Amino acid sequence: xxxxxxxxxxxxxxxxxxxxxxxxxxxxxxxxxxxxxxxxxxxxxxxxxxxxxxxxxxxxxxxxxxxxxxxxxxxxxxxxxxxxxxxxxxxxxxxxxxxxxxxxxxxxxxxxxxxxxxxxxxxxxxxxxxxxxxxxxxxxxxxxxxxxxxxxxxxxxxxxxxxxxxxxxxxxxxxxxxxxxxxxxxxxxxxxxxxxxxxxxxxxxxxxxxxxxxxxxxxxxxxxxxxxxxxxxxxxxxxxxxxxxxxxxxxxxxxxxxxxxxxxxxxxxxxxxxxxxxxxxxxxxxxxxxxxxxxxxx
Ligand code: G1P
Numbered sequence: 001x002x003x004x005x006x007x008x009x010x011x012x013x014x015x016x017x018x019x020x021x022x023x024x025x026x027x028x029x030x031x032x033x034x035x036x037x038x039x040x041x042x043x044x045x046x047x048x049x050x051x052x053x054x055x056x057x058x059x060x061x062x063x064x065x066x067x068x069x070x071x072x073x074x075x076x077x078x079x080x081x082x083x084x085x086x087x088x089x090x091x092x093x094x095x096x097x098x099x100x101x102x103x104x105x106x107x108x109x110x111x112x113x114x115x116x117x118x119x120x121x122x123x124x125x126x127x128x129x130x131x132x133x134x135x136x137x138x139x140x141x142x143x144x145x146x147x148x149x150x151x152x153x154x155x156x157x158x159x160x161x162x163x164x165x166x167x168x169x170x171x172x173x174x175x176x177x178x179x180x181x182x183x184x185x186x187x188x189x190x191x192x193x194x195x196x197x198x199x200x201x202x203x204x205x206x207x208x209x210x211x212x213x214x215x216x217x218x219x220x221x222x223x224x225x226x227x228x229x230x231x232x233x234x235x236x237x238x239x240x241x242x243x244x245x246x247x248x249x250x251x252x253x254x255x256x257x258x259x260x261x262x263x264x265x266x267x268x269x270x271x272x273x274x275x276x277x278x279x280x281x282x283x284x285x286x287x288x289x290x291x292x293x294x295x296x297x298x
Contacts, residue, residue, distance in 0.1 A: 007150050007212055009124075010053040010131040012044060013117040015061035015108040020260065029064045031135045033265070035272045036279070039070065040259055042096060044135040051146035053131060056103050057124045059117045071103050113231025118213075119221035127215050129153070132234070134209025138268055140275075141254025145210050148252050152186055153212045158246030159238050161189070162210035164256060171201040175235035177249045178202035189247040194228040194235035205249060207235065208256055214245040 018030030025033075031041040048056065060067060074093070081090040106121040118132055131146055139145040145162055153160045163177055178191030191202055211234070220237035227233035238247055257271070258264030273283045 007051070007129050007131050007153065008053060009055040009057060009126070009128070010048045010051075010133055010146075011057045011059060011118055011121050011125065012041070012048075012133055012135060013059045013108075013114055014041065014064060014067060014135065015059050015111070015117050017063075017111065020262065021265075027063075027066075029067050030260075032066055032070060033259075035138065035259070035265075035268050036276060040135045040138065041067065041070070043138050044133045045096075045098075047139070047144040047146050048131065048133055050144040051131070051150045053146075054102060055124075056098065057106060057121045058103065059106050059108050059121050061108050061111070068105065071098055073097055113227070113229070113233055115221050115227075115232035115234040115237050116224075118234055119218060119232070122218045122221075125215065125218065129157075129212055129214055132209075132211040132213060136258065136260035137209035138257045138259050139208070139210070139252065139254045140257070140271070141252075143253065145252045145254050146212075148185075148254075149210055149212055149250055152248075152250050156186055156246070156248045157214075158248065159214050159217060159241055160212040160248050160250050161192075161238065162208040162252050163187075163205050163249035164208050164251065165204050166206040168198055168201075168204045171196055171198055171204055171206065174206035174208075175233075176201045176203060177205045177207065179205055179249045182249070182251075185251045185253070187249045187251075189242060189249050191242065192235055192239040192247070194233045207249075208252070210252070211238070213238065214241060216241055216245045 014029065014031045016030065018025035021030050021033065032039040045056065058067065078090060078093060104124050106124055108117045108120045133146065149160055149162060166174060172195050175192055175194050176196050177189050179187035179189050193202065217237045220240040221232065224232055225236055227236040241247055257268035259268050273279050
C-alpha cells in the first residue's frame with residue numbers, strides 16, 4: 001500500500017436523470033436545485049476547493065448544459081450588477097468564479113451506473129489519486145468532509161471512502177462496508193457490497209458520497225463488470241482493490257444530508273436556512289407559524 005497525499009483532481013458525477021425530483025428535473029439538472037440560494041453543486045465545489053482540489057471534472061450527459069452555463073463566467077450579468085451597484089451579489093459571483101481552465105467535462109453517453117460515469121473521466125484523471133464527490137450528499141461541519149479525508153489519506157494511502165452508520169433497514173440503499181475495528185476514524189475494509197439486502201449486509205456501515213481513489217480503480221472499471229441493479233458499480237471496482245492498493249473507511253465528522261431524497265433535501269433546506277444570519281429570525285417565525293395550527297389540532 002503506497003502512502004499518497006496530493007489529491008488535486010475531483011470528479012463530480014452529474015449525469016443522473018434526477019427522476020426523484022421530476023417534473024422539476026425535466027429541464028433543470030438536479031445538481032442545480034438550490035439549498036436556499038446556492039445550488040447543490042456549489043456546496044460540492046466549495047468542499048473540494050477547501051480540500052485543495054485544483055481540477056474539477058464533471059461527468060455530464062444530455063440535458064445538463066445548464067450546469068456548464070452555471071460554472072461559466074457571466075460577464076453580462078456581472079456588468080449589470082456593477083451598473084446597478086449590487087456589490088454584494090457581484091462579490092458573491094466573484095467568490096464562486098472558477099479559475100480559467102480549472103473545469104473540464106467528460107460525457108457519459110449511456111446511463112450505465114456510477115462506476116461507468118467515473119470511468120468516462122479516465123483520460124482526464126490520469127495517474128494520481130483523485131477524489132469523487134457525489135453532490136447529492138451534502139455534508140455540513142466545521143471541517144469540510146473531503147478535507148478531513150485528504151488528511152486521513154495522507155496516513156493510509158490507497159482508497160478511502162467516507163462512511164457512516166445507517167439504520168439497518170436502510171442498508172439496501174447504500175454501498176455497505178465490512179470493516180475491521182478501527183483506530184479512531186479510520187478502519188481497514190475487508191469487504192464491500194453494493195445495496196445488499198438487510199439479511200446479507202455485513203454491517204450497517206454505509207459508504208457516503210466522498211471517495212479518494214487510487215487510479216487502479218479505473219483499471220478495475222475497465223473490466224465493465226455488471227453489478228447491483230444491472231449497473232457498473234463503483235463499489236465493486238473499489239472492492240476489487242482490497243488486498244491490492246487497499247481500502248479504508250473514514251467515519252467523517254459532520255452532518256450528512258441525503259439531498260437525493262425529497263425528505264433529505266427539505267431537511268437540508270430548513271437546516272441551511274436556519275444557519276443563515278440574514279434569514280434565521282424570519283424563517284424561524286415562519287416555521288413556528290406553520291407548526292402552530294398542527295399543535296392546536298392535536
Ligand atoms: C451511490 C453509491 C453507494 C453509496 C451512495 C451514497 O448510490 O453507489 O455505494 O452508498 O451513493 O450516497 P446511489 O445513491 O447513487 O444509488
